[in-house]
Amino acid sequence: MLSHSPVKAVLTSLALVLCLSLAANAQTAAALPTSAPMAEDTSRVYNSVEKMPEFPGGTDALYQYLNSNFQYPASLPHDNTATTMLFSFTVGATGKVHDVVKVKGVHPTVDAAFTRVLQTMPAWIPGEQNGKVRRVKFTLPYQVAGTPLPQETAIEEKIYVATEVAPAFPGGKKALTNFLKKNFKPTVQFADKEMEGSIVLSLVLNKDGSIRKEETKVLKGLGYGIDERMIEVVNSLPSFSPAKQNGENVVFKTVLPIRLDVHGYVKEVLEGAQK
Structure with missing residues (x-):
C-alpha cells in the first residue's frame, strides 16, 4: 500500500503559509490609521438654509418690536418723507443676534440708533439645515418716517x-x-x-x-x-x-x-x- 505522507506534508505546508499570509494582512490593515470623520465647521455662516431664522411671534411681532423700540433721533432735523434702511446681521446657533452691519443707511445718527435696537433684540428661533441649527445671515429692510435734511439747512443746536x-x-x-x-x-x-x-x-x-x-x-x-x-x-x-x-x-x-x-x-x- 502506497504512503501519501509526502502529499499530505505539502498540503499542510501550503495551508500554513496561507494562514500566515492572511494573519499578516489582517495585522497590517489593523495598523493602518482610520480616517477620523471631518469636524463640522461651526464658524460657517449660511446665507440660506432649509428653515430660516425667525423672530419669536413671526414677522409681525418683529416689526412691532422695532416700531416700539426705535425712535427717530429728536436732535436730527428731517422732513416727513419716508425712507428705507437696510441692515444685515447674523443669527447664531443660540438665536442671539450679532455682527450687525449697515447695508444702506439714512444718517449716522439714525443708523447708530437703529443698530442699538437690533443688537438688543431678544433671541430668535435659530435657522436649521439638515436638522441641525446653523448660523445664518439675515437681511432686514426697515422704513423710517423721515428723511434727514441736508446739512446746510439744519439749524445748529446749542x-x-x-x-x-x-x-x-x-x-x-x-x-x-x-x-x-x-x-x-x-x-x-x-x-x-x-x-x-x-x-x-x-x-x-x-x-x-x-x-x-x-x-x-x-x-x-x-x-x-x-x-x-x-x-x-x-x-x-x-x-x-x-x-x-x-x-x-x-x-x-x-x-x-x-x-x-x-x-x-x-x-x-x-x-x-x-x-
Missing part, C-alpha cells in the same frame, strides 16, 4: 453744560438712586466677579427734560454686559425738570456717576449728577 437753572430729577438725588436700585439688576457675569466699581454715563436732556436716548454714552464702564444694561435702565428714567437759561428751556448735557457694590447692585449716585 447744548449747555452749565445753566442758570440746572435740570433736576423729580424727588432729587435720593429718588434717582432709589429708582436705579429698584430697576437695575446686574448681569450674572459681572456678579460672579465680585468687583466693586463705578459706571459713569453722559446724558443729554431735551428741552422738555426727557433723556435723548440715542446720545446716552458710557464714559467709564465695567464691562461684562453691565454697561449696556445700565444704559437701558437710565434711558427709562422719567423726565427731569428742564434746564433753563435766560428764562427759556434749553438742551443740557450732564454726567451721571453710579457706584455699584461688590455684587453689582446700585449702591449710590455719586456727586456730579444733577440734583
